[in-house]
Amino acid sequence: MDLLNAVVQVLDSTIRLSVPLLLACLAGLYSERAGIFDIGLEGKMLVGAFAGAAAASVFHSAFLGLGMAILISVAFALIHGFASITHRGNQIVSGVAINFIAAGSTIILGQAWFQQGGRTPALQPGERFESITADVISNFLATYSFSSADLLASLRGLILYLPALLFDALARIPGFGPVFAELILGHSILVYFAFAMVPFTWWVLFRTRFGLRLRAVGENPAAVDTAGISVAWLRYRALICTGILTGVAGAYLSMVQNGGFVKDMTAGKGYIALAALIFAKWKPVNAMFACLLFGFLDAAAIRLQGSPLPIIGKVPVQFMQALPYILTVILLAGFIGKAIPPRAGGVPYVKER
């Protein structure tokens, strides 16, 4: 039972740690599939985290915070677009620039506005996204009653009623219930959003016209141009998708995982997401598994800190932390499968004249 408990705990923190990676990774998927390299994921997450926590604590609303995170993150994505699509600048240089501007400005503005050494004020309940635990659900079921006085709220509750009933029943099954409640329940809404984005992204990319064009513009922009579709506008739209997702990723970091912004809180997650994207060979479902793997490595590193493993003996924490990068390098080198990036990636499109 002790072992099971430990495993469930590690898996639970795997999910928590992989969510920001997953959101950032899917964000990168949109832009890289459209032929725009984006090493500015890190920076966009960081400004998203800052804007989200700052707005949430000033306006006392988690959803306003999320909206602001998305807005600012999209603005940074558009700067990247302005430099690399409109002015055909080097996409990597532009990404590096965005990371620096993000790192510096979040600290400077945070210090100037809140005077807490680059932090934002600790978020109060209601200003951050709460976890949907088994208790919350059974509370909801216990207190819900249909009233015609507040029809709208009642109808909204009615939609949630059936799923709540189902989850409540699942959580009550002996043996399976606690594991279910620990692993699947008990997360904030952004976690479910992140995992829902995986099939959604797959559907957008592979089952819609926009997705087909987006992939085409990353492989052969000239063909898309010939078909009379604007390459620039398509790439801008891809970058807006990137901005939205990095904004949510940032909001998750500062408003769910941490309850406030801390300087440099992304701590290289944008780069791990980039590694995961390559590891996933630019495919959405693979991206989820890559992020879960990297999240698991992180969770295991925290869990194992110092304690020896049965067969291998003591593994240095630093090795576990470096493992995602090492794995990605090995993959890139073509020793386990081959990662082939979108063909037009990194090349600014010049209309023939």
Added chain:
Amino acid sequence: MSTPYAKLPAWADYGLIPLINLSVAFIVAGFVVLLVGENPFRAAVILVEGAFGKGTGIAFTLFYATTFIFTGLSVAVAAHCGLFNIGTEGQAYIAGLGIAIVCLSFDSVLPWWLTFPLAIVAAAVVGALWALIPAYLQARRGSHIVITTIMFNFIAASIMVYLLVGPLKPAASQAPQTRNFFAGAELPKLNWIIELFGAKIRSAPLNVTFLLALVMAFLVWLLIWRTKLGYEMRTYGHSPKAARYAGISETRIIITAMMISGALAGMMALNPVMGDQHNVAIDFVSGAGFVGIAVALMGRLHPVGIVLAAILFGMLYQGGAELAFEMPAISRDMIVIIQGLVILFAGALEHMFRPYIQALFASFSPRSVGMEAVKGKGA
């Protein structure tokens, strides 16, 4: 593919446009200062005074500049070969290991002028080797150099943290760093040069590595513009296809360029480690590798430009420290913003103002932008 931009006179290309881009970067930075509620002009005055007002300030400025010359040259050498070495940071960090081994072994036996050359070689070799793997993977296995060098930055950081909290740390100490070096691994200061001009210096870490940096800048110029190897590197950077037709070995040129780049990055570590702290500590590079990108772009990949850009960034670092005293709202992180803006405007958006300047030139004298040649053909 021909560039969509017409030609400008050389002085506009190498002087005017970078100057305009740089000014825009600083104007935007000025707006950030305004946003924070301070006066940007007063901030600029404090910054310049802090960097050049006193002898100590000048010495500190040149100390920081030394570091940035190395990283700037490192980025530039790779860039001439068409490679974006984002791994300067990691190459410099891991080179600290080579320096640590040399210094910890010889600092009580040899005088500094014998330890120094050994440390230079060790730093350069370790830095070059750290660049070798990404270079090999790019040349032979087709993995993108930018991604692999980013990954190698993180791997280098993990290795160094592991070593500095474990094997390299003296048993009695808590701090994650090596023991302090003895006099045999402490580089002499250069402050007397500034004192020759009558300035007073309290204590500043400017040391002989500065001279090494200048020598390296000269050697890089020699390499890029005066040797066959440099010509091949520029050819490959300009057009890999043309280089292949000319019989230049792709593998050899990529690996050579990256190893030179890595060696230069590695030598950067000499300055803070042997010249200032006299130990190898966690995160001693602290972003200097990334500053190198800004310096190289601003210096337009030319050693003279890089030395000037490095001094400018040294000024920002030193002046920024003074600024943080005078205006508490503006910490040293302001430099990070300026750095980002410089990279954005001098790098990614370098062509933004070009069409306007071209139009301006064309309206004054069509000949200067090559209009006449076109007319001549038509007639």
